[in-house]
Structures are given as structure tokens and as C-alpha cells.
Amino acid sequence: MDNDYYVCTGCALLCDDIGVEIEGGKLTKVHTACRKGVAFIKGCRHPLDSTVKGERTDVDLAVKEAASILKNAENPLIFGHANSSSGAQKIAIGIARRTNGYIDDTSSFCHGPTVEAIIESKLKTCTLDDVRHKADVLIFWGSDPANSHPRHMSRYSYFPRGKERQRGWEEDRTAITIDVRKSDTAEICGKNGLYQIPVKGDTEFMEALTSALSGKVPKTSYDFDKKRLLELAGILKKAKFGVIFAGLGMIYSLEDFEPLYRFMDKLNSVSSFHLIPMAGHYNMRGFNENLFKETGYINRVKFNGAEVLHGPEYSVVEALRKKEVDAALVIGADPLSSLPRSIVRYLEEIPLITIDPCQTLTSTKADVTIPCALVGVESGGAAIRMDGVEVELKPMVETDRLSDEDVMKRIMEEL
Template structure:
């Protein structure tokens, strides 16, 4: 009998839909049907039971081919790489659970690594703005229950977060929003007339790269001052019209995406968006939220904040303290300067997403990919360690884009022998301790020789 599993969380985007119904085969090996998921979420579940999954770690051979090795061998290899490296970089974590992130932080601290996540090349500019200006936000249910005005600025959920609009923002009927879509004003601000813009009541076509100017104009108008006839390609009349809607809202939420984070201005765009939200709270209730990409990319920021006090770009190479300085300790910058001498690609694909120059530098040193799938990173790695797919084969806690923890379930058994990120990192941690104990003699002699900072195994 196939088994129906309900209330399943989806390991695709930051919307973290947790209402999926997944039907799996009798033997718990195959996904037969996925209900309620978007096309992309559906595909992730189907992929888990597709042909060609890797079920053993693969080590690069001198002839360039991969050879299957045991998990013990892979763990030993990874531990020795970390011990030998002066400044390893452990990056990724867009697609794993918080348990894995906590275990990875433990390894990074022990190994004196730099620990970074995909925010570094995504919403990192949001972090910079939050450090400076705060983050007046809310949970997505608040938006659903109260919001009568929604702004999507530089984000296109119709494609990137397919069920965001129907679950939380535009369409749902909430406690104080019984009329659903009809009771809400939708404003989309974007240089492109996106599919999201098509459902907007008001579409504001800002000139590319001039978001900051437009925010400035809104803030000026909201404070009752005058503005020029046109700002950032938008006519004064439309700016006044939108500003009036913002001020008259009962409750509003601004959802923003890469259009702010990665166009001219970057963190400054987010900064002024936050300032505008602050300003609006002098009149009525406004909140702002980053459209985080992956289902648990909010996770590492949360987990590592309680671990080290920093959300990303965490340099732990001193081992007794952490240091963060994006631009200096951020992954791409470290790679471009060829400052790291080992690279762990975890639950992401740096091969596809880093600049080619950065990849070339990283490729000079040991490169280990920890990911369930074959991806560009896994194909150029020295070692590829497969792990179970979180949300499908591995349960655990993930943080939705509004930092609400969602408990994910297991619907399939992982391929025989395949372990979780958490177990893998725990085993690497354990192995480092063992090797350090075995080689304790060299450590002591180095200390006796008067070496102030001894790198074990150097």
C-alpha cells in the first residue's frame, strides 16, 4: 500500500510551504505523488527517487576519474584537509537543516575555518543594512491577517517564490482581511514588467539602478516636502499617489528581493527601504521583509548568530574568537585574493554561482563538495560526499524567510548508507579530535620549540 504523508514541508524556496501531501511507495523508496507543491517543489521530491543518485563518496583519482570510497575514508580525508589547511573555507548551507549548520559550526571552530553561507552572494547586503538600521518586520501570518497594502519591490515571486502570493500576501483571506485579494492594494515596483506586476493594482516602473532615488522621493513626500516632476523615471503624480496609499494603509508589508540587494546601491537600497518603513510607522503600521531564496537560507544566519554572534562571513581562523568583515571575510573576496587553502562546498553550488576567477583560485586547493546531487561543484571537486536530501530523506528544523522555525519531516529513506549533513559533520569533528590526539606528540614538540602559533599537522 502506498503511504500518504501529510503536512510535509517543501525544501525549495523561502516560502516553506508546509502543507504538502506526499504519497510514497510501499517500500518507502519512491515518491509517487506530490500534492499542493509548485512545479519546482514537486520536482525536488521526484528527483529524490530518480535514477543515478550517488550513494557513496567519490574521490578524484590521478587520472581525473572519480572512485567510490567509504564514508570512513571520506571523513578521514576531510578531517586531514581541515587539519592541514591554514585557512579553510566552509561555504554554502542554502539547502540543509539547522542541525547540520550547528554541527558545521562546531567543525569550523575546531578547524579554524571561515564559515560562510549563500547570503554572502545573495541577501548579504540586507545584513549590512540590518546591522546599520535594524529590521522592523513581522511573521508572514501577520501580513496574511492584517495587511491591506502589499509592496513587492525588486522581487518577482510569481517565478522565484511561486506560492508566496497565494499563501501570505495577495490572495489569502485572513482574520482582518476577509475579502482577500479584493481588500488589498498591490503595488509592484520593478524596472521590468514582471509576471508579478501583472497582478498589481499599481505598477511603478523605476529606472534600473535608481531605486535609492525613488525611496528618497517617497520619504520626502511622506514627510510632506516637495519633489521634482520626475524621479527615477517615475512621474511625480504616481509617487504622490503611491505615498498616499502607503500612509493610509492600516497595515502594510514591503517584500523586497535581489532587485534591491544586487542593483546599484545594494545595501544602501535596503537601508533606505528600512528607513522608509521606520518613517511610515509614525503614521500607521508598516513592516518589511527580505524575500530569502532557499527554504533554509535564513537558517545559518540564525544558528550562527547564537553560536558566534555573526550571521555570515565568520572568520574563526583564530579558533578562540570569531571575526566578521564582509568584503574581507566574505567567500568570494577570500577566493579572489586566493586567501583560503581548502574549500568545502556544502548544500549549494559554488561552481555555478561564484565568479570564474574565484573558482579558479579555489580549485588550486583541496575542494570538497557535500551535497546530495551532482552539480557543477561536485564535478570539479577532489571529493564529493553525498548526503540525504533535507525535507525528503532527512528531517529537521528550517527557518522560513520570516525567521519562523518550521519542523520538516522525512518522507523517504535515503539511499542505503547515505548519512545526513549533521552526522557527517559530527563524524568529521570526531575524526579531527582523534587525529590530533594521535599526532599530539608533534604538537607538543612544536610548542617546546617555541612556536607561538602551532598549526596541527603542519
């Protein structure tokens, strides 16, 4: 067994205690990783080939064709990035700027508002290491880490024995699930740990809980046990270090973040609470922070000379829906699988470039495909964990494929 430890890029936890066994230059066994991590680390069942217009070619020609497409486009779209190294993301931003392009990522339709609020210091946050060592009250709100991030509860949140939580989940931690269903995470939290709310009931529950924290009798239009709500408020008030793990169940339910801001402000006037977005892709947070440093925005950007335009009209969804882009480069994403067909079918009508280690539905429709190494397995780099901590990545095995950063660098050079 290799004596080094590696980072798993299977999700945004970026677990850094992964052991591997390598024979004949090939990875044969993976230790410590969860089921998702093992599947990811073992690599692609169908690796991507270098192609131009469906014909196999070498990487050099594919890179030249990709650069030609971007040069000839008036409004190219550079999209994806959440499964890309930070180095590749930074070059992608440079390519978008040079080509006066649109640039956006998957946070545009998931955790973007949460990450943006944290970066702008509108929401109090902490690190996963703080959670492991200090947290005594955990709220899984609209999230189900037992399935989405299988090592979350065992490595960071509920089960670990931290420096200030030596007695662990048995005595030192209280876990609560707020969700529309009884998830696997709710099962772990126990029968008294689930606060089940109706679909789209998050805002009302949040406001009722804010009232309860203020000592008022909470009111909800749906039938919810007020005594239980007051008991929950009592638990939150007693927390020494509380953490809310915000999932898409919460994010998609909120029409705006004002109720969340009011709730967190009230919580922190009577206790100490932090919020961490349950990002899925391993470096979505990295793209948000890299773009923010460059432009002051985390996503939905359009470059226009020296001007930086920003707004919902520059999102990947709107740009494709309105057919305002005339070429697209997709890296580290598969929009034909993840976005509505009515929107993404337009990608099949314009010149499309895909950069990925694996074949995807999007790559099958691309005019140019360029394979890259699997980050964290075949190439190194850096990524930013869901809690904002930067993590260095090193390769587990060698490959002759270019890293995603090198592919982007070569396209930039051709431009």
C-alpha cells in the same frame, strides 16, 4: 495517499501542507506543492556518489579523507549552508572554529544585509502568518514571487482570505510592484499597480517617496509622474498593516541601507509597515541566525583561536579572490555555478570537499564527495523560514544515505 502533511524545502517559504503518495517505499506523487517544489521533492536526477580523487569508495573512507584535508589545512573555508539543515549548520560552525577556518554562506552576496538589519532590530518585520491574516497593502520591491516563490501570493500574501482580510484581494488588499520591468508579479498587481523605475533608481525613488510621505513635492532626476508618486504615498499612509517584500532587485541597487532605514522610519511614523527579505534557499535565514547566536555575526567570519574575525575581507568571494584559503568544504551549495569563474576557479587548485544529495558542477571538481540525504524528503531536522519562523522537518521516505547533520557529525568526530 499518505495522510500526513510534510514541509517542502524547495524554497524559503517552507510550505507545510504538502501531501505525497508512496508506493513500494518510493515517492510517486506530490500534492499541493508548486512546480519548483514538485521538482525538488522528486529528488536528484543524478545522485552524488561517495568518491575520493574521482574513485568510488564508501562513506567511511570519504569522511576520513575529508577530515584529513581539514586537519592539514591552515586556513580552510567552510561554505554553503543555505540548503542544509540547522543541525548541520551548527556542526559546520563548530568545524570552522576547531580548524581556525573561514565560514560564509550565500547571504554574503545576496540577502545578508537585510537579514542582519532585521536581527539587529534596525528594520521592522513580521511573519508570513501575520501577512496572511492582517496585511492590507503589499509592496513587491525588486522581487517577482510569481516566479521565484510560486505559492507566495496564493498562500500568504495577495490571494488568501485571512482572519482580518476576509474579502481577500478583491476588496481587502492592495498589491504594488516597484521594479525595473513589468514582471509576472506586476501583471497580477494590475496596470495601476506597477511603478516602473530605471535600473539603479531604487535609492532615488525611495528618497522621493520619503519626501512625498512628508507632504513635500517629490523630485527625481528621471521622468516619473509626480502625481502618481503622491497617490502612492497616500495609499501607504492609509495602510493598517503594510508589508514590503524586498527582493534582490532592491538589495543590489542600494549602495548602503541608510535610504531604506529613513524610508521605513518615515513610513512607520505615518502608518505601520514591515519588511520581509525574499530569501530563496530554504535555510539561508537559519544559517544567519545560528552563526549570529554563536559569534554575533551572520556571515563572513574567520576563526583565529578564541578570536572571531569579521568583515568583507573574510567573505567567500574575497577569500577565494585573494587565494587566502588552502582547502574548502562546500555543503548545500554549488559555487562553481553561482559565482564568477574568475573567482571560483581557485577551488580547482586546492583540496575540495563537496557534501550534497546531488551531483553539481562543484562536485565534479571535488577531491572528496560525500552524498547526504535530501533534507525534508529523505531526512528530517529544522529550518528557519524567510520570516524567521522555525519549522520542523520530517522525512517523507526512507533512505540509507546519512543525513547532512550526520555527515558533518562524523567529520567532526574524525577531527
